[in-house]
Amino acid sequence: MTENKLKIIPLGGLGEFGMNCLAIRWQDDIIVIDAGLMFPESELLGVDIVVPDITYLVENRQCVRGIILTHGHEDHIGGLPWILSELNVPVYGTEFTLAYVEGKLEEHKLLDSTELIEIAPKSKFTIGPFTIEPIRVTHSLVDCVALAIETPVGVIVHTGDFKIDLSPPDGKAFDLHTFAEYGKRGVLALLQDSTNVDRPGYTPSEWAVKPRLDEVFSRTKKKLFFSCFSSSIYRIRIALDLAQTHHRKVAVVGRSIVESSEIAQDLGYLDIPPGLMINPGQINDYAPENVLILISGTQGEPMSALSRAAVDNHKHARIVSGDTVVLSSRVIPGNEKSIYRVIDHLCRRDANVIFDDGASGLIHVSGHASQEEQRLLINLLRPKFFIPVHGDYRHLKKHAQVAVETGVIGQAILIEDGDVLEITPKEARKNGKVTAGRVCIDSGSNVDVVEDIVIRDRRHISEDGIVLPIITINKLSGKVESQPEVVTRGFAAVDAGLIENARQIVSKTLEGSSSEEKADYGVIKEKVRVDLKRFIQKNTSRRPLIMPVILEI
Incomplete structure (x- = not known):
């Protein structure tokens, strides 16, 4: 029967980098591992962050028991304010992770209403039918953990982001011993970080x-x-x-x-x-x-x-x-x-x-496990089922192949965001999908969900219009060749002098910018946009779409 199967449901991070979020369900109890964000591609105009679609969690809000964080990187905690604004559930994390979370929640005025529960390696805790033991792992950030989750059908291990560093600068080494102990007792399923699966060998300390x-x-x-x-x-x-x-x-x-x-x-x-x-x-x-x-x-x-x-x-x-x-x-x-x-x-x-140009000597090392570390952990845990997580589909597929080559796992299963993986002690198979995807957030004065970027821009322009500051710059000298023009469409100026004042704001921004800034169109456009946006909002309480245009001569 369905109620006797454990369900693993990724809501983000499987099929893309970032936005890591995964639900584990047994009957009427759901725990969520991580609540990350990803930063938008350049074509998502007006979008500040992208977070996972949590429709499934909202629809089952009475079942969600808590969010457990593996570490404090943005791709694992950045979506918390969005999720907690929809679901008021406890958040579990290590001391350092919660210190990052506190600052984030305070910024979004959610700190007082959120229960934060500190966890520590080797200290088991229970949420509903799940008994969870955090296991010390090493990464590019401090105080990171994997999670060993005892469920009614067996032990599930989620690595979080990791590499195997036995001599990190803080002296808190990767806990190979505890992983080996779980391997001896038997692991039903391993969910392992796929980020560096393309890299052979070991990741340096x-x-x-x-x-x-x-x-x-x-x-x-x-x-x-x-x-x-x-x-x-x-x-x-x-x-x-x-x-x-x-x-x-x-x-x-x-x-x-x-x-x-x-x-x-x-x-x-x-x-x-x-x-x-x-x-x-x-x-x-x-x-x-x-x-x-x-x-x-x-x-x-x-x-x-x-x-x-x-x-x-x-x-x-x-x-x-x-x-x-x-x-x-x-x-x-x-x-x-x-x-x-x-x-x-x-x-x-x-x-x-x-910079990291591959020259002699290292000035940067990755925080993610390479192939040999991934194989080592698979050999220690010897899981019956293997599920690659964190990465584009090609990374997940390659990781499944690497896992199968170790010869110690029963089955490697590829799942993506929204897939429902049902697991019993004997089998694991995909059975249906839930709503999953990306939610675009514009974090201006209020946190607005961008349901569809095209519709959002059309609505934005229809309500507040568009303002086009036009700047003429000499490509060779970097000099502004003429007074800036400010063209508006669908934006009614409150008074006749507003456009003239806007031109003066643009001129002032240009005068206060170095020749190098003027030669860098990305920087100068952003400076003009920010200054003009501040001026127009202050004087009109409206937010037209501002798109600086640079004419190069």
Whole structure:
């Protein structure tokens, strides 16, 4: 009978990278593992984030018992505010993960109404018919866990994101022993991270970057700018250790990296010696060879600290000839154009730019397991059923093949978002689908769901109209050749002077921008759009679609 089968229902993360969310159901009890988001492709105009469609959870809200988080990356916790606005359920996570979650929920005014329950490795807890043991795993973030879930039909293991690092910088190694114990007792199904299935061999330890970074610190004669993902606490820790060794004071620039490092310091993951840190305003008080600037913006985000510093538009972070900039991160697919644009600007400043170009020595290592680590864990657990998770379909398919090649699993099953996988002690098979997909969110003054991007834009234009600031820029000199024009369609100005004032706002933005910014159309369009949007909203309380147009001569 159906009620005697365990159901595994992925709602996100199987068929794409990001937006990880998976439901496990036994009769009238549902637990949810992770609640992630993904960032939109460039064609999704006006969309800030993309989250999983949780129609299935909303329809069965009386059955949902809680959300369990494996770690604190955005692709695993970023969708929480959206989901919790629809479902008021407890959220379980490790200490560090919940510290990230608290800031996110406070920003969305959901902290007071949400029950946060701290979990820890090796400490079992029970939700309905499920007994869950978090197992310590290593990743590019600290305090990450896999989940061993005892269900009425057997043990399910969900790895979360992982790699097998037996000597991480915080000393909290991957818990191979507990995985082996579960393997001895018997595992019904393994859900394993597929992200790096294309990579043979093993993923290097976090320590592997230290020799090359040590060399960079030794050779750098002027200021050293170091950029990594704000959540890469291990990398920040290594940079701080090297700064102390090489007698450099450290300034932290950029909101996300400031917040992450403060949380890590509060929870004991960063032990910062007295006198090492300085305020960004003190950077010029020290000789260039005695300063390290930790700076956010490693993916070339248009308004990040590094992007602004690259075009000499940051109050404290000034990059000059001879300075060194290290980008200690991978290039996330889709961000190549933004990152190489920033690198171009840095090269124009005559800075020495070091990024993950495959040259000698590592400045970045992945946080995900390569093929041999995936095989090792499969051999330890010896599951009856294997389900690859996290990745595009090609990754899931390749991962299933890798798993079958180990020769220790009974069956590898490929499922995608919305598939219902029914499992008994003897068999696992797909049986039907639930509603699944992507929900586009525009997080302006209110969090608006973008049900269909085309309909949304049509509605937007029909209600508030469209404003086209037209700017003429000389491609060679970067100079603005004539006064900006502001053309409107479907937007009625409140008074005759509004359009003229709007033109002045655009002119002021252009005057306050460097020639490099003007030559970078992506940056200058965003600056004009933001300033004009703020002015129009303040003066009309309306939000027309603003699309800057640059005429190149």
